[in-house]
Amino acid sequence: MVDYLLILVSTVLVNNFVLVQFLGLCPFMGVSSRLETAMGMSLATTFVLTLASLCSYLTYTYLLVPFGLEFLQTISFILVIAFVVQFTEMVVHKTSPLLHKVLGIFLPLITTNCAVLGVALLNIKKANGFIESILYGFGAAVGFSLVLILFAAMRERITVADVPAPFKGAAIAMISAGIMSLAFMGFTGLVAI
Amino acid sequence: MHKIWNFHGGVHPNENKTQSNQLPIVVMPTPKQLVLPLSQHIGKAAKAIVEPGDYVLKGQLIASAQGFISANIHAPSSGHVSAIVERTLPHQSALSGPCIIIDTDGKDQWVELNPPTNPEYLSKQELLNLIHAAGITGMGGASFPSTVKLQLKSDIHTLIINAAECEPYITADDRLMREYADQIIASIQLLQQLLGHPQCLIGIEDNKPEAIAALNLALSHNIGQHTNIEVCVIPTKYPSGGEKQLIEILTGHQVPHGGIPANIGIVCQNVGTVKAIFDAIFKGQPLIKRITTVTGKAAANAGNYEVLIGTQVEDLLAFANVDMAKTSRLVMGGPMMGFTIQDTQTPLVKGSNCILAAADLELAPVADHHACIRCGQCEVACPVDLLPQQLFWFAKAEEFEKAEDHNLSDCIECGACAWVCPSQIPLVQYYRYAKGRVKSLASEAHIAELSRIRFESREQRLINDKLAKEEKRKNRAVAAAAAQAAKRAANPNAEDPIAAALARVNAQKQAKEADAAPKSHAEIYKELKTAAAITRTKLNKTSKALANAQTKDHELAQDLQASVSELTAKAVEAQAKLQAYEAKLGLDPEKEKILLVAVAKTNATIRKLEKTLATAEDAQALEEEITQAKAAHQIAAQALADHQVTPTAKPASAQES
């Protein structure tokens, strides 16, 4: 039980995938200009990450390992992730066309989000079990969502703030992200994992 | 002692009341001219029922309320209506609006007044009718027609009298209560009668001890009767006089978002309105005067004045000896919620409670403002518990949807947030701007929606028309083919039907031409004018096309050049004809009439003879008559043509009459 809690705290705060491990920066910068889109993206990514993490684990344990095909992990994980993302896109398109239009290219780009592949591969590296894999994926997604929403809320305020001309737009966003990252490094050593 | 609650926030600016509340109310003499705007109240403007030149008596109805939310306007003094024209309105925009101007004759003669003999026995509807007839609106500043507030269907359990007068400088209600306390209490009892005997709470700030004493004294005069009126003294705080804030102080309840006090069983009336209702019911006098404070260091005789509605500000300033040279800012209203006026001929209206003639530095200057430092003082001060800082960010960034989510519409524009802001940001201006944009965006969206529906209906109509036409054509073709076949089968030797039809049409046309009524001057003139306009427009369009083509397509430009020359010639000719005809106009219209009649008569004779010819026995004699008649017709037509310009006349020959 404590282990599961530790996994969650670690993935959400201490080893946050975006601000500490610097994975998944593309959607982080791209979708965070508005709070509504950020929330939509978080939901989509949470769904994809958890499912992908689970499917990757199952594929690895029950398909690759019995046949000694561990070296195929990267390509088969990519297959799994691509499938999950495509499936998610179809569901989003059906249930919320506006979100689909708004997320636009970023939805299929979850496929190439290194955080998703990273979670899948790290699960293997850490030799996580079934529950741990799910929690690891879910925790990573929650960490991603937390940072994405915080950053989006901040960027909305920055848009109307009096920013000097050379810093307007992406520049000030990057600087803010950097400062946020510094803040998150304060969590180092909180949990030894 | 009634329990007192508190509302969130509020500020304590310097009261500055002693400048004007030391002396009793002075009645200002009737000014020479009164300017009554037709819209002095919330709702539809009243409609004037007098004309320039009419003589009106004091208290006579001069503009009647239009619709449910509207109010009557009465003449404040006797005199002549000199005009109904546009004048500067007492509004922040300084726009003009229609006003009835009355030049007073000094007699100040009242119209016949008919106050009811026993007001205690009047029914609710009768009281409301009297209040409506008297044109009573809220006198605390909002000017909402009072009958609308008083006749709501909800059960009212508390009547609150707003005697707080929380805004600095203003002391009109203070002096009113000191001098007319008995009348106010009598009027309150009448209102209680109207509203079904709710309890009454008079909310008054503790900086008016004399007024409190006066009211309590008046109440003690009614010891025999059970009045259920209580004077509640509340701590002095701005803006405790706001309707919703006062309700919260006296009852602990908040008016729900987007709602009105009647939703929680409360009606709120300003004490000035209450006095006006007394005058209306007990004396039969309509609302024609009010107490206005003149204050500020530039006013030598600062104090309260009983002014007639429609008095121009400059007249009041003169009477109160305001030194315009010393006045750095002239404000209508108080320092927190008033607005600056530039035109001193602006009239005072039913809601004008104060004129503030501020000397240099008496009011904070319009300063440059600094950036928001996010101190949060504005949130602490807001009486409605909003987030002024957020509203400011959203208003600046034009994110009006978010501002609405943060309850922008609940802002009462009291100015407490702007007063505390260390960066001196004009916050209320931003909120007013945002509210205006929200309103205009909503109305634009509404108009766009209606346009879209109209457009789509039109598209549908065009499609339907096309389909219907197709249907008809098909049916007609089928029917015609069938008829043709039937005819040919019945009569194989008949002459060609098409030729016969053509001959018939030609004959009809000729008959019509001969029968046509001769044209009058006006018709010919219109024809010539139209022809000139058409050729001129064609020329303009071709010239424009030519200019366009000259830059791109030279071949097309050449063709167009030729057209332009041709059209120019035609246009000149048409214009000349028109001018010639215009020169001719004004000729004897009587003679034209006679000639027209003659032509018509001869025409009619011909028609009649031709008709009888068909059935007559003596054909030859008739035919001779017809020929004579035709000759007479020719002469008459020629005479008429000579009198007018004929279409083929050359410009030069138009000189002859």
Place this chain on the structure above:
Amino acid sequence: MQTFYLAIVILALLAIVFGAILGFAAIRFKVDGDPIVDQIDNLLPQTQCGQCGHPGCKPYAEAIANGEAINRCPPGGETTIKALADLLDLEAIPLDAEHGTEAIRTIAYIREDECIGCTKCIQACPVDAILGAAKQMHTVIIDECTGCDLCLEPCPVDCIDMIPIDVTPISWHWQQPEQLIATSSLPHSHGESHHA
């Protein structure tokens, strides 16, 4: 060698299984039409003037849904561009001057003395805002006119004027306050004061 074939088989198996599920999902979650077009259309001002290059607002909405620039609507102006940018998560670009400039709203007015009753303007009006019939007087219904200018061209006697709407105390609104940033200089004189 066996590993090699096994690898190919496993990957092929994965691909087929996923492909099948996706194929099924594509049919099950099929989306008809494009409701985003309606949402875009609701933001456009519905003047049906054609200044964007499309014959009406709905065609332009459809074009925007297919990727056309959002800055082509002069009657909508900055407000519409910003609203479209918010809806579609695009950048709010300034109005494309090639399609016209943002002007205040005008209403058409027919000079009745010169009207010849030809109905050409009635046929041109996209919202049927002109009342009249052949050889009868034509007049513009002010409340329905969108100010699109389409009636000016067809009139053979050029008797239509475009008149701006007057501001009334009801339609008047506050302007945004000047954004003055204080400097370290002394406060200037308060001659021109606007607000209390």
